[in-house]
Amino acid sequence: MKRIFSGMQPTGNLHLGNYLGALKNWVKLQDDYECYYCVVDLHALTLPQDPATLRKAIREVACAYIAAGIDTNKSTLCVQSCMPAHTELSWLLSTLTPLGWMNRMTQFKDKAGKNRDLQLLGLYSYPILMAADILIYQASHVPVGEDQKQHLELTRDVAIAFNNRYGAYFTIPEPLIMGEAARIMSLRDGAKKMSKSDTSDYSRINLTDDADTIMLKIRKAKTDPEPLPDTLEDLAKRPEAQNLVSIYAAMADRPLEGVLREHAGETFSTFKKDLADLTIAKLVPITNRMRELMADPAEIDAILAKGAEKANALTQKHLKEIKERVGLWV
Ligand code: TRP
Secondary structure, eight states, X not given: OOEEEEEEOOOSOOBHHHIIIIIHHHXXXXXXXXXXXXXXXXXXXXXXXXXXXXXXHHHHHHHHHHHHTOOTTTSXXXXXXXXXXXXXXXXXXXXXXXXXXXXXXXXXXXXXXXXXXXXXXXXHHHHHHHHHHHHTXXXXXXEEOGGGHHHXXXXXXXXXXXXXXXXXXXXXXXXXXXXXXXXXXXXXXXXXXXXXXXXXXXXXXXXXXXXXXXXXXXXXXXXXXXXXXXXXXXXXXXXHHHHHHHHHHHHHTOOHHHHHHHHTTOOHHHHHHHHHHHHHHHHHHHHXXXXXXXXXXXXXXXXXXXXXXXXXXXXXXXXXXXXXXXXXXX
16 A cells, blocks of 8 residues: 655644645545654754743644544554654665755755854754655655655655665655645735744634634735636736635635636625635634644543554664665664
């Protein structure tokens, strides 16, 4: 069976972009793949984290996976730092990765800005840990957003380097790039991605927002004074309008074109009312479930312990085979 691995960092508030851009798709993949969905806590350490906040955020992300519809009878839900094979493989892969490959990573360049010398090694080497996450499972498919595509290409290159050196072992993973429609932008600026780290809470809908807050944030979302256009071409020229229509389409699981045909000519105040109703109808059951799960940490902790057991069984088996190939003492 085809195997999926994907992960999300436990940093800050989960929001509508995480749901529509990742979780909703992960849920759909469960029937056709053997899925491992991981809370990648080690990755979160590439930025300074407060220990108590981090621990709570790990649980919160795990709760969001389940509330969004990840079924732990079908898929394995685990926390990265519970499986030591991830970091062990990461070291082995780093011995096969030329610096030139790392220096090409655009995400590091963007995050580092001009102050390269002050950046931490972990932020620089993080794509190798991500490669290890994927390869240690022998995952065949990895659902990721557009922004992670380059890291997945690096993963494939490193896997090929290993296979050339030690004989064919790793499955070369394919990206499953999540659709354009699921690129959710800030509610305050149609040119910026909806983000956990945006200082304005009005820029995003959090997975913990209640119905009134969702209504208010959508009502206040930035738009222009024109009514909804009737062609995709005209819509594309108006980033904020495009974002709201895209959110509607993703929420309703319908193509953008159909949504536009139905609502063309409406004012945004009318459309926003519809969008808020739809968003509340879909999201509130999830946020309620999430609050229930958060209130019972023992249940979620037991699910994570079971997931770690299963993930450790698989990753330790692979790690042993890898070490044998490399000539390490096993
Ligand atoms: N780097 C990813 C992100 O920031 C998270 C991640 C870490 C990941 N390891 C992964 C995603 C493995 C997919 C597969 O979004």
